[in-house]
Amino acid sequence: MIGYYISLAMRSLRGTPILSALMIAAIAVGVGASMTVLTLNYMMSQNALEHKDSVLYAVQLDSWDPNQAADTANEIPWQLTYPDAIALLRSDIPTRQVAMHRFGFTVNIDESELRPFTANTRVTTRDFFSLFDVPFEYGGTWNKEADTAAVQSVVLSKETNDKLFGGENSVGKIVKLNGEPFTVIGVLKHWNPSPKIYDLNNNPFADSEELYIPFGLHRKFEIYSWGNTNGWTSRTAEGAEGYERFLLGEHVWIQYWVELDNAEQREAYEQFLTGHIHQQKEQGRFERPLKFALSPPSEWLVLNEVLENDNRVLGWASLAFLLVCVINAVALLLAKFLRKAPEAGVRRALGASRNAIFTQHLIESSCIGVLGGLFGIILALAGLTGIRVLAMGQADQIAAMNWEMMLAAVGLAILASILAGLYPAWRISRTNPSVYLKTQ
Amino acid sequence: MLKMQNIRKSYRTDTIETHALRDFSLEVNEGEFVSVTGPSGSGKTTFLNIAGLLETPTGGQYLLDGQEVGNLSDSERSRLRNEKIGFIFQGFNLIPDLNLFDNIDVPLRYRGFNAKERRRRIEKSLEQVGLSARAKHLPAQLSGGQQQRVAIARALAGEPRFLLADEPTGNLDSLMARQVMELLEFINEWGTTIVMVTHDPELARRAQRNIQIVDGQVSDLRQTIAQPEAAIA
Structure with missing residues (x-):
């Protein structure tokens, strides 16, 4: 009928x-x-990392001004200072951990008619790709040493590889970033999560980066942040000058994520963070009451009021x-x-x-x-x-x-x-x- | 076939209660052709609506084919109406935007017949009323008499045992009326029980029995003996 x-x-x-x-x-x-x-x-x-909600956490530490809480939903800065990120990277508790931020390079290759162009770049530690399920077309990520040493390697997005090398396997080829040679060690498949949950501080709906370079290159290239940077004092960097003063000051610009596979691991990491804050307090930092946060992706989206x-x-x-x-x-x-x-x-x-x-x-x-x-x-x-x-x-x-x-x-x-x-x-x-x- | 005992039907508004039928009792036997007459407002149509399960009585008992229908649900009454009762109306009541084939198809759809069976019945009933060639015509393309024949074909397609006709010739000229009446008599000869409401005393006389309704009650149960030919003459 x-x-x-x-x-x-x-x-x-x-x-x-x-x-x-x-x-x-x-x-x-x-x-x-x-x-x-x-x-x-x-x-x-959308939450592209919903399946990792029970193991993936964004890390926040309250290193902010003792006289005024950070202007965020949970009154903890969204990002970390460079010294805190370096200290946290020394922990072997997380299964994986990522310190990263946004940057940009001028890109060109020798003997090419392609005009140099500016590429959004992610400066990150090697676990970024596995932590956020980033798929590789060719090659892979860099060695662990590159997270702390100046190794001029680069991973290209699919779109960048298409633009520079016509989509062919470019692993081993040289790309000039700001005129400096970088060796291509990996090429991604198309990957463009939205919202860009790993970086909600810099337009969560922007495209993913075109280049990925190791975290250990900061001092060699004096890499600042192209993303959101907030600071309240440089007192802790007294005596330092120039770029070093930026690195050591109370500027928050590093995004930090960890993978903790079970409750024990999380508890151990919380103890580690508590210990780190106590240690910093002894050195005159972290003057506010002890506070940190580990937020899974779904909570992170809510905290950042993406919607x-x-x-x-x-x-x-x-x-x-x-x-x-x-x-x-x-x-x-x-x-x-x-x-x-x-x-x-x-x-x-x-x-x-x-x-x-x-x-x-x-x-x-x-x-x-x-x-x-x-x-x-x-x-x-x-x-x-x-x-x-x-x-x-x-x-x-x-x-x-x-x-x-x-x-x-x-x-x-x-x-x-x-x-x-x-x-x-x-x-x-x-x-x-x-x-x-x-x-x- | 049909047995009504002390049927009452009243309509109530905020201020008035109107009694359309009062202690109305009637029995119609299988195969009978009964005419129902009476002045306007006497309750003829109300009787027909109750007999056709379109309305429920306020009180009394109604047995259709031996089955008490007073307590049936709407779905059960609809199924019974579809299977056992055929309607012919004064205004034909064909659906104007359906062609003849689709008009006759309507009750068969609700019966749940498959497409082949529906086609067989539609073609057969159109043939019975002599309109096979007009199956794809719309009702508006037919004369009044032809439309009434389609309505009869639609009523016959489901092979009902009980046909209710509400002034079936009321909108027709005398020639068309005679043709329709002859068709109804023919149908009755096949064994279909017919109850026909009419204002026309000549048509009423052609039925085997005439019932007169006055003020919602049966006032006269008269056997009509006249032959159809004699009545028309």
Whole structure:
């Protein structure tokens, strides 16, 4: 009977094209608007490291100003100072650990017509790739020594390798970074998580870096941070000058992650962090009450308010708008169905039960929902395209609809149209057929 | 076939209660052709709606084919209506945007027949009313008499044992009315029980029995002996 009801629905829609178009438009506009916002919120809420939620932790240490707490959700700086990062790297408790930050190099290769270009670079320890499940196309990461010694190795993203070497295996080739030769030791497969959970401090929806170089190169190249850097005093770097003063001062710019596979390991690491803070306190640092945090990826996303309250409010507002559209659709459906009440009366006389009439009309409203959903997807895609254009490339990752969201759009449209159709379908199924049989 | 005992039906508004049927008792036997007459507002259509399970009585007992139908659910009543009862209305009540084939298909769909069986029945019933060639026409493309014949074909397609006709010739000229009446008599000869509400005393006389309803009650149970040919003449 479902097929029969669908054919009746399509016939009915064709029979009242203007009214049908208005209802489809009402659903489509509501779904288009809400799916535009919900898609943004959904994409912002993605957690590519959900499967590591029980073992992966972002590390925060409260080394901040004793007179004023850090301006973060948990009042602990998001990032670490360089001396703390170096100290933490000496621990052998975590299975893996990563100290890293954002930087940039001018890139070129000898005997190439390619013009030099600036590449976003991640300065990191070797575990970055395994910790964040970064896939390699060619080669691999550097040796452990490169985390502390100046080894001029580089890992290229797929896009950079395509640009520099046409996508071929470039392991062993030389790339010039700021004019200095670096040996390519690895090439990644396409990898571009959004939000960029490992670095939420520098636009969580930006593309992943184009180059990856070892953490041990700081002093040789005087690598500052291209990312968010905050400091409150250089007192601890007294006597030091220039770059060394930056490294040793109370500037937080290093992001730190650890992998702790079980509760014992986590407890041991917490004791290690407590010991480190006590040790630093003895040296006049960490003047605030002892405080640190180990946050798994899901918590880290919430703490960093990747999905801001404004987005949530906008999400609810878009659903409220959809509700308004649904209410409009209810009125239109009611008008349409009641106009067809005589036909329902005839069908009742010919053996249709109330449930059959109800189902027939609910399926008709669902068909309107499917069509509204399809048009809604087109409107949502147009809305997201508009957002991408307005954001000038900053929202390319999140203002995009995947298949899941397209299915969700159709589902939302069907749900909306079923809700819109419930009352009209119920009304028509409850009308007394004999009234219409005599008067038709 | 049909047995009503002390059937009551009243309609209530905020201020008035109207009694459409009062202690209405009637028995129609298998294979009978019964006409129902009475003045406007006497309760003829209410009786027909209750007999056709479109309305439920306020009180009394109604046995259809020996089955008490008062306590049946809507689904059970609908199934019974679909399987045992055929309707013919004064206004034909064809669905205007369905062609003849699809109009006749409607009750068969609710019956759950497969496509092959539905096609067989539709073609057969169209043939019986002489409209096989017009299967793909819309109702609006037919004359009133032809539309009523389609309505009869639709009622017959489910092979009901009980046919209810509410002034089936009311919208037809005399020639068409005669054709439709002859068709109903033909159907009755096959064994289908027919109850026909009519205002036309001549048509009423052509039935085997006439019932007169006045003020919601059966006032006269008269046996009609006249032959159809004699009545028309």
